[in-house]
Amino acid sequence: MSIPNIWHHRKVADNSAKGxxxxxxxxxxxxxxxxKQDFFYVCPAxxxxxxxxxxxxxxxxxxxxxxxxxxxxxxxxxxxEYEEKQRKKKEKEAEKEKDKDKDKEQEKDKKESKGKNDEKDEKKEDSTSNTKNQPDVEEEPRVFALQRLGIHLNL
Incomplete structure (x- = not known):
């Protein structure tokens, strides 16, 4: 009975490492x-x-x-896009309800808070874009076929 030439790559715990x-x-x-009848340890390289x-x-x-x-x-x-549209819609509704006097005072407050919020949003976008650019560990091949050795013994 021969073993098929299909081998699955698995990781073991560090304390179970062997040569x-x-x-x-x-x-x-x-x-x-x-x-799972046969196995052998091999370096990732x-x-x-x-x-x-x-x-x-x-x-x-x-x-x-x-x-x-x-x-x-x-x-x-x-x-x-949806959140941006909802935010703009809420801003328009808020502007309609405000009086002209209150509007001037609150616009100053909004500009200050928007500047702070925009900085926070930019930081969040930067951090999410960095995580998306990192390669996934699961992208490595998980199934292998061993190559035949070109060595023939003449006995």
């Missing part, structure tokens, strides 16, 4: 067969080596994840 089967350095990365293994990419899952990400971005953009 890599190739370079013997401590590693928390493990390649496991789908039925070896997983990037195309001579050792190649990732098996599920194109349907990648496309679905990309579509979901685009949908989430669109929803976020629409939420911001």
């Amino acid at each position: 890599c089967e190739i370079c013997f350095k401590p590693s928390t990365s493990v390649l496991v067969t789908p039925d 070896h997983l990037k080596d195309r001579g050792f293994c190649s990732p098996i990419i599920d194109h349907d899952a990648v496309a679905a994840a990309k579509k979901k990400k685009e949908m989430d971005e669109e929803v976020e953009r629409l939420k911001k």
Whole structure:
């Protein structure tokens, strides 16, 4: 019975690290067969080596994840637009209710508070844009196929 050439990448706890089967350095990365009958420890650097293994990419899952990400971005953009429209609508209603005398005094207060709020909003937008630009840990390949060795023994 032969083992299929499909290996799933898993991480173990730091205190469970064992030596890599190739370079013997401590590693928390493990390649496991789908039925969990066989496993071996390997360094993450070896997983990037195309001579050792190649990732098996599920194109349907990648496309679905990309579509979901685009949908989430669109929803976020629409939420911001809606909140901006609601804020403007409330401002217009507030202006209609105020008298001219009160309007002048409150406009000064609003300008000061808007300046502070705008600065806070800009800081929030900057922090959210920074988190979106960071790569996800889950984008790494999770399934690999080991390469055949070109070594033939003549016995």
